[in-house]
Amino acid sequence: MALPKPEVGLVIRLNYLWRRERDQGRDNARYPRPCAIILSHRRAADGLTIVLVAPITHSAPTAAGSALEIPPRVKEHLGLDDARSWVVTDEVNEFAWPGFDLEPNQDGEIAYGILPPRLFNKIRDMVLESARSGGLGRILR
Template sequence: MTLPKPEVGLIIGFNYLSRREHDQGRDNALYPRPCAIILSRRRAGVRLTIVMVSPITHSAPTADEQALDIPLRAEHHLGLNDARSWVVTHEANEFV
């Protein structure tokens, strides 16, 4: 199976390690979740692509968190379920 080129806006399944999980001492995420690619760049002189993702969640942001509400029509287009969703913007994971 050929993987798609990582592009900004692409939704992928990823074992996102949240800040809360990290602070609890976890090295691995509890489960995979949909994530939005928010940055994709090639490292100069190296054949590696650095990707940064933000998780998509059903949990509404609290007063000290930031997130973008995903319109229901966009959720359907992306293949997400009918529950209200947000793209978390106050934290992100980066990987090669």
């Protein structure tokens, strides 16, 4: 299994820890899920690559502006199932790449593929708006 470069828009399989799980005292995710890399940068102080990922879920959003639905053609392109899915844009996990929480998918790969640029830009903008408004939950892993 080759480890991909952590580029923005890449959808990876990760043991994502939800904010509600962390608030309940959990340290580990219940199971791995697809997540989109929103930000990837090399930290000057120590040279580590830090990534922010937004989770992908089958659960419809409860609040307007907190998620963006992934079009069926994009899901097919990524090799995800055909159930409706959303990228959550009001919480992220942050970790040093590659970290301990990456997990291979059914094909033995860490990555599913890259989101189309227009879709990624919408997701990124929504995450940034959540951060600006103070509504972004950030879990350090």
